[in-house]
Amino acid sequence: MLHLRNLVQRHKTRLAARAALPVMSEDAMTMSDRGSPDWSRGISYLFTAVSSLSLLSVAILAVFLTDLVAMEGNRILAWLLGAAGIVPVLGALVMDMAHARALSGYRENRMANDRAARAAIGVLAALVLTMVHPLLAIGLAAGAVLGWLGLRGLHRFARKEPLWDFRPSEAVSILAGRDAYGHHLAETESDGYALWPSFRQTAIWTGVVITLAVSSWLAAKEIISVAAIGGVTLIALWSITAICDHAAGRLARQTRVSRVATSVEARPPLDDLTPEQQAGLLIRNLSVEDRSGRRLLSDIHVEIPPGTIMGVRGEAGAGKSIFLAALSDPHGMAGLSVRGFASLNDRDLWARRAEHEQVPCVHLPETPILLPASGAENLSCFHDGNLLDRGKRILEQLVFATDTVDEICATPDARLLPSTQRKSLAFARAFLLNPGLYLMDRPEDSASDKVIRALTARMIQEKRLGRSFIVATDDRTILECCDQLLVLQGGRVIEAGDAQEIRGRMSSGWTRMVAARSLESEDNLDRWIRSHFKRDGDEANRRKAALIASELLAFSCQSRSALEGQSVTFEFKHFEGHCILKLLDDDGPVTTAQLERAREEVEQQVTGSRQSPLAMVIGQSMSVEAVMEGTQRAVIAKIATYDPRKGGNQQGNVDADQTL
Ligand SMILES: Nc1ncnc2c1ncn2[C@@H]1O[C@H](COP(=O)(O)OP(=O)(O)OP(=O)(O)O)[C@@H](O)[C@H]1O
Numbered sequence: 001m002l003h004l005r006n007l008v009q010r011h012k013t014r015l016a017a018r019a020a021l022p023v024m025s026e027d028a029m030t031m032s033d034r035g036s037p038d039w040s041r042g043i044s045y046l047f048t049a050v051s052s053l054s055l056l057s058v059a060i061l062a063v064f065l066t067d068l069v070a071m072e073g074n075r076i077l078a079w080l081l082g083a084a085g086i087v088p089v090l091g092a093l094v095m096d097m098a099h100a101r102a103l104s105g106y107r108e109n110r111m112a113n114d115r116a117a118r119a120a121i122g123v124l125a126a127l128v129l130t131m132v133h134p135l136l137a138i139g140l141a142a143g144a145v146l147g148w149l150g151l152r153g154l155h156r157f158a159r160k161e162p163l164w165d166f167r168p169s170e171a172v173s174i175l176a177g178r179d180a181y182g183h184h185l186a187e188t189e190s191d192g193y194a195l196w197p198s199f200r201q202t203a204i205w206t207g208v209v210i211t212l213a214v215s216s217w218l219a220a221k222e223i224i225s226v227a228a229i230g231g232v233t234l235i236a237l238w239s240i241t242a243i244c245d246h247a248a249g250r251l252a253r254q255t256r257v258s259r260v261a262t263s264v265e266a267r268p269p270l271d272d273l274t275p276e277q278q279a280g281l282l283i284r285n286l287s288v289e290d291r292s293g294r295r296l297l298s299d300i301h302v303e304i305p306p307g308t309i310m311g312v313r314g315e316a317g318a319g320k321s322i323f324l325a326a327l328s329d330p331h332g333m334a335g336l337s338v339r340g341f342a343s344l345n346d347r348d349l350w351a352r353r354a355e356h357e358q359v360p361c362v363h364l365p366e367t368p369i370l371l372p373a374s375g376a377e378n379l380s381c382f383h384d385g386n387l388l389d390r391g392k393r394i395l396e397q398l399v400f401a402t403d404t405v406d407e408i409c410a411t412p413d414a415r416l417l418p419s420t421q422r423k424s425l426a427f428a429r430a431f432l433l434n435p436g437l438y439l440m441d442r443p444e445d446s447a448s449d450k451v452i453r454a455l456t457a458r459m460i461q462e463k464r465l466g467r468s469f470i471v472a473t474d475d476r477t478i479l480e481c482c483d484q485l486l487v488l489q490g491g492r493v494i495e496a497g498d499a500q501e502i503r504g505r506m507s508s509g510w511t512r513m514v515a516a517r518s519l520e521s522e523d524n525l526d527r528w529i530r531s532h533f534k535r536d537g538d539e540a541n542r543r544k545a546a547l548i549a550s551e552l553l554a555f556s557c558q559s560r561s562a563l564e565g566q567s568v569t570f571e572f573k574h575f576e577g578h579c580i581l582k583l584l585d586d587d588g589p590v591t592t593a594q595l596e597r598a599r600e601e602v603e604q605q606v607t608g609s610r611q612s613p614l615a616m617v618i619g620q621s622m623s624v625e626a627v628m629e630g631t632q633r634a635v636i637a638k639i640a641t642y643d644p645r646k647g648g649n650q651q652g653n654v655d656a657d658q659t660l
Contacts, residue, residue: 056238319490363439493514
C-alpha cells in the first residue's frame with residue numbers, strides 16, 4: 001500500500017517538477033479542470049473492490065452466525081465470529097482511508113470511480129444471487145430500478161432544491177451587503193433534489209423487503225437454507241444502495257459538465273500558411289454563439305507578428321472579454337459554442353497536451369485569478385526556491401518596494417489582499433510564466449497609475465523579446481504603447497490596423513468601420529451609426545444617418561463588381577450643424593451619368609415609389625460627392641443634423657436643411 005501511495009506521489013511530484021518554470025506544464029496546470037488523470041481510475045477501482053468485498057464478506061459471516069449460533073446453539077462461536085467480523089469492517093475502513101490519501105486532491109473523480117466500482121460490484125452480486133436462485137435477485141433488481149426511475153423522474157419533472165429561496169426581505173439584506181452567508185448560498189448551485197433522500201430510502205427498503213419475502217419463501221420451500229436469509233438481505237441492501245448512489249452521482253456530474261462550453265470546434269485553415277503567419281499569432285474565423293444562436297463574436301480574423309502589442313477597444317458589451325476568453329480557454333465558456341482557429345508560433349492555442357512544455361498564453365481577466373493560498377504560492381504557482389525569488393523580483397518591478405513584496409508574499413490568503421496588490425501579483429505571475437502571448441482584460445482596473453506605468457514598461461521589455469499582447473483597455477498609457485488596434489462592435493471587428501493611424505484619426509474626430517461588402521453588415525452598420533448619436537433627443541439625427549448609411553451600403557453591394565470576401569469602409573465625423581459619412585469600396589468611379597440619373601429620380605419622386613439607393617442618399621443628404629481616393633471609390637454624404645440641446649422643432653430643421 002505504501003509502495004502504491006509512493007508511486008502515486010512520485011507521479012504527482014513528477015508533474016509538479018515538470019511544471020518548473022520556465023518549463024510550465026499545461027497538463028499539470030489544468031489537471032483540476034479535467035479531473036484526475038486516467039491512471040488514477042485503475043487505482044480507484046482496486047481500492048474500492050477490496051473495500052466492497054471486505055464489507056460484503058460480512059454477509060457470509062451472517063450466514064455462519066445464524067446457522068452455527070442461532071440454529072445450532074453454539075454460543076461461544078457468537079463471540080468468536082463476531083470478533084472475526086470486525087476484521088473485514090476495519091479492512092474496508094483502512095482501504096477507504098488509503099484510497100483517499102493515495103488520490104488526495106482528486107476527490108471528485110475518486111468519488112465517481114468509487115461509486116461506479118461499487119455499483120458494478122452490486123450488479124455482480126445480483127448475478128451471483130441469480131445463479132443461486134433466479135428469484136433471489138428480484139428484490140435487488142426491483143430496488144435498483146425503483147431508485148433509478150425515481151431519479152429520472154425527479155431530474156425530468158422536479159427542480160433542484162435551491163440553497164436559498166429568493167425572498168424580498170432577505171434579498172434586501174443580501175443586496176445591501178449585510179448577509180454574506182446568504183449571498184454565498186444564493187450564488188452556490190444546488191446539487192440535490194429535495195425528494196431524493198426519501199426516494200432513495202423507499203427504493204432501498206422496498207428492495208430489502210422483497211428480498212426478505214422472497215428468500216423467506218425460498219427457505220420455507222427448502223430451496224435455500226434459513227441461515228442464508230440474513231446474508232442475502234444484507235447483500236441486497238448494500239447493492240441497491242451502491243447502484244442508487246452511482247446513478248445519483250452520474251446525474252450530478254452531468255449537470256456539472258454542462259457548465260463547460262456547449263461545443264468547441266477547431267477549424268484549422270485549409271490554405272498553406274506563410275512563414276510570417278506561422279511565426280506570429282493567427283486567429284481565423286473565431287466565432288462564439290450562445291444557446292439561442294446569438295452571435296457574441298463573428299468571424300474574427302487577426303494576424304500579428306511576434307513582438308506586437310495589440311489594443312482592443314469597443315463599447316460595453318462589444319465582445320472584448322469574450323474574445324480574450326475564447327482565445328485562452330474556449331472549453332471553459334459555459335453554455336457557449338466556440339468555432340474557429342487560433343495559433344501562436346504554429347502551435348494550436350486550443351490544443352492541450354501533456355507534452356506541451358510551456359503555456360502558450362496567459363489570460364489576465366478583469367478580476368485576478370487567485371487561489372485560497374498564500375501570496376507567495378499564488379505568485380510562484382506553488383513553487384519555491386529560485387522561482388519564487390524570480391517572481392518576487394518581477395513583483396518588485398511593479399510595486400517598487402521590497403516591503404510590499406514581502407507583505408504580499410507573506411499574506412496567508414492572497415484573495416484578501418488590497419485590489420491593487422492582487423492585480424500586481426497577477427501581472428507578476430503572468431510574466432513569470434513567460435508565455436508567448438499575454439491576454440489582458442482591462443489591466444487598468446484596480447491598478448494604480450504607478451503600477452500601470454511599470455506594467456507598460458515591462459510590456460515593452462517583453463515585446464522586445466518577441467512576446468505579444470492583446471489588451472482590452474481604455475487606458476491612455478497602455479494605448480500609447482500599442483502597435484495595433486482592434487475595434488470591436490457587436491462581436492465584429494469594425495476597424496483594425498496601425499494603432500498610431502487609428503489613434504490619429506480618432507483624435508481628429510473621425511471614426512471608421514470596416515465591414516464585409518454585403519447586406520449582412522447592415523445591422524452592424526446601424527449599430528455603429530447609432531453609437532455616434534447618444535444624446536437625449538438625437539433620435540431623428542440617428543434615424544437619418546442610419547438610413548443614409550444603409551442606402552450607401554446597398555449602393556456598394558448592388559454593383560456587379562461586388563465580390564464575396566471584399567470589404568467596405570465607412571468613415572464618420574460630426575461637424576457643427578452637419579456630419580459627414582463617407583463610403584469607401586473597391587469599385588470604379590461613380591459616373592456623372594449615374595449621379596444625374598439619381599438626381600432626376602429625386603426630382604421626379606412619385607410618392608410611394610421606391611428610389612434607387614444612390615437617389616435615396618442624395619434625397620436625404622445636404623450634398624453628395626463622389627470621388628476616387630487612391631484606388632478606392634469614395635461617396636461622401638453631408639448630412640444635416642440638429643443640436644438636441646437647443647430644442648425647437650429639430651426634425652423640421654433637419655428636413656428644411658436638406659438640399660440637392
Ligand atoms: N456566458 C455568456 N453567455 C451568454 N452571453 C454572454 C456570456 N458572456 C458574455 N455574454 C454576452 O456577450 C456580449 C459581450 O460580452 P463581453 O463581456 O465580452 O463584453 P465587453 O466588450 O468585454 O464589455 P465590458 O467592457 O463591459 O466588459 C454581451 O452582450 C454579454 O451579455
